[in-house]
Amino acid sequence: MASTNAENEPRRSICCIGTGGTIASEPTAGGLAPTRQDTFFRRIRSHPSLTSPAHFDSSSVSFSSPVHTVQVGKNVKYPKLITPELDDNGISVEYEILDLDRHLDSSEMTPSEWNIIAELVHQNWDNYDGFVILSGTDTLAYTAAILSFLFNKAGKPIIVTGAQIPLSRPRSDGWTNILDSLFVTGTLDFAGVGIVFNHQLLKGTRATKSSPNLFGAFTTPCVPPLINFNVKITYDTSAPLPKRSSNPLPPLLRLLTDPSVLSMHIYPGMTGSLLEAQIAAVPTCKAVIISAYGSGNLPINEHSGVLQSLKRMVEKEILVVVISQCGIPNVYPLYTQGRTLLSIGVLPGYDLMHEAAFAKLIWLVSRPELSFKERQELFETPIAGEMSK
Template sequence: MTRDKSLRRKCLCIGTGGTIASEVTRGGLAPTRTDLFFRRIRQHPSLTSPSEFTDSSVSFDSPVHTTLVGRNTLFPALITPDLDDEGRSVEYEILDLDRHMDSSEMTPSEWNTIASLVYENWDAYDGFVILSGTDTLAYTAAILSFLFHSAGKPIVVTGAQIPLSRPRSDGWTNLLDSLFVAGVLPYAGVGIVFNHQVLHGSRATKTSPNLFAAFTSPCVPALINLNVKITLDTALPLRSTTPPPPLIHLHSDPTVVAVHIYPGMTGSLLEAQVDAVPTCRAIILSAYGSGNLPLDEKNGMLVSLKRLVEREVLVVVISQCAIPNVYPLYAQGRTLLSIGVLPGYDLTHEAAFAKLIWLVSQPKLTFKEKQELFETPVVGEMSVDSGV
């Protein structure tokens, strides 16, 4: 039977390494840059349709003919079996970055690389899948949310708790679900696909290194639930012809400092951490409860915060709580507002970090404009009326 190619969308998978691509080495599991990852996928019946091979003798050990794209490696296109009752399938290519890494090594430089590849290939594909390690996966999804806000195609980020090379890997279903979301569903935007859910890319956080449900979005429900019955959020952004905004090159020097508030924290300790990073342009304070800080005159915190704002350092307060919510309801919060400290509302740490890097990487914005834009939801990353 001839398959209807008009029902087939094309996706680009960008491989960065991480657990999903890890192999057993002498030093333990590590993301190695070989073609083993592609070979495993090519042989998986849920990810590659046998009918698409012109040579039925293709095996795990069959040669893999790759193409160099700059310093990155492009593997041959694969086609999934039908992914729904209407016969939709997905053609996808895997583009491996020149360096596979543990995601704990991820920096803004790698985000620039990933974003540039998506931007350069925007017109050639219907959707994008970023294969990432889980440690910084939520950070990657958050920054891509800001870099590609309002764009009309899906960009999904996924990974695994167990590598494809090991038994019981969750990577198989995460990858299959990602191709289904990026290539079949009417969804557009940046999301995290994990454990049969699609989470808002700027709302998620990693909550477990052990559970297959490694990520949650504590303040909003999942966008899509991929159960026996697929349920979609009624406000789901839909595919469109809207192009991505002009690409912003993120500063690769450290620009955002994150400080966890603890008993005994003083203003001098805070300033010492900021002064140790000459390129710092923003600071995230993870505070108690609804954004409470030690502001007794003796500890000098209020004076230090005022001094930092006067130096045009963006100062943001978020909550240490698992379900965050910072709002200027109490007198202390209003005192902080009066000196230019910004409330983080229900932002996750990942989203606050990504939004600040995105803001400080835009030299045309004034300090005041950056402050105002921080308090404005850009990609649905926060609810500014959360204190009602």
């Protein structure tokens, strides 16, 4: 029988998937590292904002109390926890932490790990009302972006969060990031993939990591936050929040794990031979992101050889996308360079962030049923709110 809240309403159940990262790091002889041990769970179980002692069988539960885990394949599931009341209506949330068998520094995240996370969400979709992915911050925005495409229009919330300071250290921001994530997934009528960080809910396909130091580590330069969690909670009024629904879960897509999307930065002196050398070194390459100047400009004079190289890439049916190096990107073909690129089949990235461009391309090239032309057309079609045209 489902547990209930103060108003006798069913209490929502959330699955938190632990991948490691800063939030789960502990001091080691070599510095902070995302070690896999039950200390992380013990810290959460002992925190009064995340665990209500009223729901324990014993009032004597402490940090050192035993932890009874369940092995789920290679992963470990920790005991269910229940939050205190999270809003004025007396709503609380129950949640379970499912820890991956190997904790990662998020700089080690690859499409293989994304496949594991997506499969776990897929397997547990009917068992929970929402999901929280606990991640390191370096690739957190990439993870949110790829999950946005893999679970596009699914009817439940999937939140990705982490911390700038580990839970094991003083002044950790991880406590409030977890709390706000449980608030979003457990109390709000919200569906979709988002990032919760520093008292904001950000759209999963629009975010980028903008600071390794500030608690506000993530921004969405081209769109406002979906929600600001201040004394008064405020919402973006330009578009309604997607609501929970019974939309069917998209079929599970296995992402290619061989290197398939390359990223190249244009700089003064870049030549076509340099571009092609990188392509030649990766025979599994199916798409290339070119980070260009300003509104999508790059050298196209015959001496540089860049234009000829890009044309040969397209002829080999490699998706070539141009995005902007600017902090607030927007690629539009105002200048001769941009219009010339369009004429040879190079695709404009509009206001895509690099994270979303990478995620969208790997999502496209992992779909063998699509032709090259269909992939080109779908790239220029907004799929998960990732760009404006």
